[in-house]
Amino acid sequence: MKKLASTFVALAAAITAHSAFAQAKPEDAIKYRRAAFTVMAKHFGHLGAMADGKAPFDAQAAAADADVLAVVSDLPFTAFGPGTNKGAIKTEAKPEIWQDPAKFKQAHEDMRAAMPKLIAAARSGSADQIKDAFGPTGKTCKGCHDSFKEKH
Numbered sequence: 001m002k003k004l005a006s007t008f009v010a011l012a013a014a015i016t017a018h019s020a021f022a023q024a025k026p027e028d029a030i031k032y033r034r035a036a037f038t039v040m041a042k043h044f045g046h047l048g049a050m051a052d053g054k055a056p057f058d059a060q061a062a063a064a065d066a067d068v069l070a071v072v073s074d075l076p077f078t079a080f081g082p083g084t085n086k087g088a089i090k091t092e093a094k095p096e097i098w099q100d101p102a103k104f105k106q107a108h109e110d111m112r113a114a115m116p117k118l119i120a121a122a123r124s125g126s127a128d129q130i131k132d133a134f135g136p137t138g139k140t141c142k143g144c145h146d147s148f149k150e151k152h
């Protein structure tokens with residue numbers, strides 16, 4: 001019964017989160033999440049390049065990256081609703097996302113725990129703080145990719 005109740009709660013949350021795509025074609029959701037991940041990777045990657053000394057450090061640009069990540073980093077996760085495992089355009093999302101939603105949710109939660117630290121670091125204007133926060137956040141990106149993103 002407890003399991004049934006928690007399944008219902010998870011389902012209700014999923015329906016709410018995915019309502020933007022409830023009536024949409026699967027490829028609309030695929031396009032949306034790929035676009036959000038692309039924007040995310042661009043700004044995350046820029047922080048990483050600055051942390052590694054591969055791009056000149058620019059505190060203002062770092063804060064702008066943080067602002068983008070604060071808005072964009074949760075968006076892809078609204079677009080993995082039921083039936084969006086395949087569509088008319090390419091997706092690298094693995095079936096495991098829909099087969100093991102609790103594990104996928106945990107991967108999202110891991111990122112949600114790490115990302116605010118990177119965002120705060122990037123807003124602080126300190127290259128050292130960005131360097132400290134970047135690795136742990138990147139680990140959550142990689143952890144999710146390893147389980148849920150097709151390798152190519």
Ligand code: ASC
Binds near residue numbers: 041044045048138139
């Ligand atoms: C990036 C990027 C990712 C992550 C991942 C972290 O810059 O585009 O997908 O970092 O490679 O391991």
